[in-house]
Amino acid sequence: MNTEKLMENERKQLLKIGKFRLPHAFMTLGVIVTILSIIMMFVRAWVMDGDTEWLKLLLQKTLLVGMLVMSVSKDKFEDEMTISLRAQSYAVAFIVGVVYALVMPYVEFGVSNVVHSGGEVYKDLGDFQVLLFMLMIQLMFYHTLKRTR
Numbered sequence: 112m113n114t115e116k117l118m119e120n121e122r123k124q125l126l127k128i129g130k131f132r133l134p135h136a137f138m139t140l141g142v143i144v145t146i147l148s149i150i151m152m153f154v155r156a157w158v159m160d161g162d163t164e165w166l167k168l169l170l171q172k173t174l175l176v177g178m179l180v181m182s183v184s185k186d187k188f189e190d191e192m193t194i195s196l197r198a199q200s201y202a203v204a205f206i207v208g209v210v211y212a213l214v215m216p217y218v219e220f221g222v223s224n225v226v227h228s229g230g231e232v233y234k235d236l237g238d239f240q241v242l243l244f245m246l247m248i249q250l251m252f253y254h255t256l257k258r259t260r
Contacts, residue, residue, distance in 0.1 A: 131183065146179030171239045178246040186257075196256040204249035210230040212241050 148170050155166055186193050216235055 132189070133180065134186050135185045137180050141182075141184060142181030144173060145181065147256045148174035163193055165171050171243075175239070175246065177240055178243070179251065182246060182249055182253075183232045192260060193257065196260065199251055200249050200253035200256060203252045206243045207248050208241060208245035211244055212236055 152167075152170050152174070155170065156162055159166070219234065
C-alpha cells in the first residue's frame with residue numbers, strides 16, 4: 112500500500128470518528144443519568160454517614176458520563192447549522208476550560224489567603240472539576256447558540 116492510500120485511509124477514519132453522534136434517544140438517557148447522579152450526590156452528602164468516598168467517585172464519573180452522552184447525542188433535526196454550532200461550542204468550551212484550569216488555582220489561592228489570614232497552600236484543580244466545567248460550558252454554549260441562531 113503506498114503512502115497516499117495510507118494517508119487517505121487514516122483521514123477517512125479520523126473523519127468517521129469526528130462525525131460520531133449517538134441517536135437522539137440517548138439525550139433523554141443522558142439527562143436522566145445526570146439528574147440521578149446529582150440527586151444521589153445530595154443524598155450522599157446529607158443522609159449517608161461513614162466512609163462513602165467510593166460512592167462519591169462513582170457518582171462523579173456517572174455525572175461526567177451522563178453529560179458526555181448529552182453532548183454527543185444528535186438533535187431531533189440535525190443539519191449543517193447544528194453541526195457547525197456544536198463545533199463552535201466545543202471550541203469555546205476547550206478555550207474557556209484551559210483558561211479556567213490556568214487561572215482558577217491562583218484565584219482560589221488568593222481568596223483563601225485573604226479569608227484565612229494564615230498561609231494557605233496552592234492547590235491544583237482536579238480532573239473532575241475541569242471536565243465538569245468544560246462539559247457544562249459546551250452544553251450551555253451549544254444550546255444558547257442553537258436558540259439564538
